[in-house]
Amino acid sequence: xxxxxxxxxxxxxxxxxxRQMLFGHSLIKEEIRKYLRRCAQKWSSFYxxxxxxxxxxxTLIDFYFVAKEEKTPSDALHYFQEGFKTRQNKIILSxxxxxxxxxxxxxxxxxxxxxxxxxxxxxxxxxxxxxxxxIENRTGCPLGKISIExxxxxxxxxxxxxxxxxxxxxxxxxxxxxxxxGQLKLLIREGEKDPHDKNKGFQEALLLIKSAIGxxxxxxxxxxxxxxxxxxxxxxxxxxxxxxxxxRGFESSCQILGKRLxxxxxxxxxxxxxxxxxxxx
Amino acid sequence: xxxxxxSPVTTGVDPLQDFADSMTAFKPYLASLKQPSQEKxxxxxxxxxxxxxxxxxxKGNGASQVIDVTASRYAEKPSRQYAELVFQRNMxxxxxxxxxxxxxxxxxxxxxxxQWFREKLHRVWEVADALxxxxxxxxxxxxxxxxxxKWRDLAAGQVxxxxxxxxxxxxxxxxxxxxxxxLHHNFIDIYPSASIDETDENE
Numbered sequence: 001x002x003x004x005x006x007x008x009x010x011x012x013x014x015x016x017x018x019r020q021m022l023f024g025h026s027l028i029k030e031e032i033r034k035y036l037r038r039c040a041q042k043w044s045s046f047y048x049x050x051x052x053x054x055x056x057x058x059t060l061i062d063f064y065f066v067a068k069e070e071k072t073p074s075d076a077l078h079y080f081q082e083g084f085k086t087r088q089n090k091i092i093l094s095x096x097x098x099x100x101x102x103x104x105x106x107x108x109x110x111x112x113x114x115x116x117x118x119x120x121x122x123x124x125x126x127x128x129x130x131x132x133x134x135i136e137n138r139t140g141c142p143l144g145k146i147s148i149e150x151x152x153x154x155x156x157x158x159x160x161x162x163x164x165x166x167x168x169x170x171x172x173x174x175x176x177x178x179x180x181x182g183q184l185k186l187l188i189r190e191g192e193k194d195p196h197d198k199n200k201g202f203q204e205a206l207l208l209i210k211s212a213i214g215x216x217x218x219x220x221x222x223x224x225x226x227x228x229x230x231x232x233x234x235x236x237x238x239x240x241x242x243x244x245x246x247x248r249g250f251e252s253s254c255q256i257l258g259k260r261l262x263x264x265x266x267x268x269x270x271x272x273x274x275x276x277x278x279x280x281x
Numbered sequence: 282x283x284x285x286x287x288s289p290v291t292t293g294v295d296p297l298q299d300f301a302d303s304m305t306a307f308k309p310y311l312a313s314l315k316q317p318s319q320e321k322x323x324x325x326x327x328x329x330x331x332x333x334x335x336x337x338x339x340k341g342n343g344a345s346q347v348i349d350v351t352a353s354r355y356a357e358k359p360s361r362q363y364a365e366l367v368f369q370r371n372m373x374x375x376x377x378x379x380x381x382x383x384x385x386x387x388x389x390x391x392x393x394x395x396q397w398f399r400e401k402l403h404r405v406w407e408v409a410d411a412l413x414x415x416x417x418x419x420x421x422x423x424x425x426x427x428x429x430x431k432w433r434d435l436a437a438g439q440v441x442x443x444x445x446x447x448x449x450x451x452x453x454x455x456x457x458x459x460x461x462x463x464l465h466h467n468f469i470d471i472y473p474s475a476s477i478d479e480t481d482e483n484e
Contacts, residue, residue, distance in 0.1 A: 016479070026474045033468060087479055094475035102428075114409070118421040122461050122471055129465035154414060246479070267478030 011039040012135070012237050014245035015051040015229075017264070018044075018127055019088065022056065023095035027270045028246075035244060035264070042130060043241055046137040047232060049127060049144030050165075055088040056123050057148075058165050061158045063096070064116045073100055073112040117154065124148055138236050140172035167222040173232070177216040180235050183257060184209055184216075187231065190256045201249025205231050234259055364411035368420075371401045372451045379444040383437050395432035415457050419450055422460060425471035442467045 021032050036042065062084070067076035077100065081093055096116075100106040105115055124147075137144075146164045149157045177184065190196060191206045205228045212218045219228060234253040237243055242260040243250060254261040265273070359367075378398050385391035402424050409417050426443060427435075446463050449455035455463070464471055 020479065022472045023475055025476065025478060028478065029470065029474065091475045091477070091479040094477045095473040098476060099473040110410070111406075114417055114421050115425075117414075118418050118425065119472065121418060121457065122422070125458055125461040126465055129462050 008035075008038045008040070008242070010041045010043055010241050011035070011244045011262075012043045012045075012241040013048070013131065014233060014243055014247065014250065015048050015055065016246040017244050018052055018130055019056055019091065020246060021130070022123055022126055023092050025267050027274070028264075028267055031264060031270060035262070039244075041132045043133050043135055044127075044131045045135045045233065045236055046144035047139050047141050047229075047236060049131075049134075050141050051229060052127055053124075053144065053146065054165055056092065057120060058162060059084075059089040059092050060116060060120045060123060061162055063092075064113065064120065064158065067109070067113060067116060071109075073106055073109060120158070121148070135236060135238060135241075138172075138176045139232060140170075140175075142170055143167060167225065169220055169222070171220070173225060174217050174220045176232070176235065177219060181213075181216070183235060184213060184231075187253060187256055188213065191252060196252035196256065199249060199252040201230065201247065202252040205229075205249070205253075359408045359411045361411050364408035367408045368405050368412060368416055369451065371405050372447055375401050375447050376444050379440050379447075382432060382435075383440040383444075386433060386435060386437060386440070391432040395427070399427065418457055419460060422457075422464065422471055423447070425473075426464060426469050428473075439467065439469055442469060 017032060020028050024032075063076065063080055066080055067073060070076040070079060077093065077097060081090075096119075099115060100112075105112050143165055146161060148161050187206060188210050191202065196202060208219070208224060208227050209231065212224075219225065225232070230247060230249045231253050234243070234250060234257055237259055239259060242262055243254060244262050244264065246264050246266070248263055250261055251263060253259075375398060378394050378401065382391055382394035382398065385394060402420060405412075405420050406424075409420060412420075423443070442463060446455060446460045450460060461471075
């Protein structure tokens with residue numbers, strides 16, 4: 001067991017970490033575990049929890065209903081991959097595809113649905129088990145608190161969850177952005193300089209903030225809130241916590257705002273580092 | 282006075298016995314008469330002997346259609362009580378297997394205990410249709426906890442955790458959320474792993 005002297009302090013887990021910890025490549029999972037063993041306490045926010053529920057739990061619930069309608073599990077996977085492939089859910093779909101390598105599941109729709117329900121309940125529970133503490137909910141986002149109720153017939157509970165996770169703008173995001181207007185202006189100013197001007201993920205969010213800096217209220221919509229998510233997280237996290245993420249978009253915002261950051265290596269980097277020397281030469 | 286018909290009321294005595302007895306003289310003659318040949322083949326006694334389920338040959342429109350009774354029998358949903366019994370019996374037997382597995386993680390002996398553990402889970406899957414959802418999900422979690430894992434890949438602590446959650450679920454002191462929490466806290470991965478990386482833009 002590690003003593004406090006050997007630990008790296010407290011980490012703030014950004015959305016990509018729990019998502020990759022659940023469904024990422026086995027090398028990625030192993031890498032995250034190394035960091036988590038070193039950390040004293042794992043923190044997160046209700047905003048991250050909302051993003052996680054939306055990108056993981058809701059995706060699985062949507063997929064469950066598609067699988068119920070489609071004839072075979074493979075049909076469901078094909079349909080979902082064609083129509084709903086985003087950067088966030090492609091990792092989940094890839095993981096489910098590996099599950100279908102087991103012919104017993106691929107050929108048994110009922111068993112496949114049971115597996116999906118296992119993933120829904122498991123992933124829902126996972127975040128709460130992973131996180132030790134939450135930072136103050138400055139955005140006032142209520143969606144992170146939505147649960148899958150026990151006691152209700154399961155599918156009814158899924159339906160309710162899917163409805164409630166949809167944003168109806170009952171938050172105080174506008175208040176947070178107005179309070180941090182100075183920091184937003186700093187991001188705009190510094191964001192135009194090298195190397196931040198080449199950070200694609202950061203620039204997309206920055207462009208939106210630039211266009212709305214006069215009337216920050218317009219950012220309080222579901223779509224805009226999702227687009228500037230990384231910046232909201234960077235604004236919310238206290239300076240004493242190290243942000244742990246896979247998303248390189250955080251590099252610019254954290255550097256400009258003076259937040260501590262650890263960007264975990266990509267799968268390609270991990271594979272390269274493990275390749276025998278003979279293969280590299 | 283009208284004479285009353287007396288019927289014998291003695292139990293076990295056939296009223297026609299006297300008549301049958303009187304026919305004994307004709308028995309050799311009756312035995313010589315040929316029985317009509319039976320249309321139906323007695324296949325059931327053979328299958329009972331072999332412990333198999335017979336196939337019914339159904340004739341219609343000149344074509345024979347074979348219906349496999351075995352398939353239909355297994356397609357029937359088992360009763361809830363039977364399913365619970367199978368669940369409980371197997372869950373009671375698994376901890377001792379895991380105990381032996383734990384002691385043999387570093388040698389070939391462990392493989393068979395792992396295999397028998399998987400077989401027990403498989404037996405419960407066969408009646409899963411009749412089990413409550415909570416138990417089916419529990420079974421699914423156990424299966425995922427050892428999916429694609431060799432016995433030698435497991436740590437003694439992980440096997441111990443599996444043993445504990447099974448015992449506690451079986452005696453009713455742990456619910457599904459508790460099982461999931463225990464596995465999460467002990468880094469027992471029950472989730473499938475992707476073959477790609479979400480951070481790779483080229484994927």
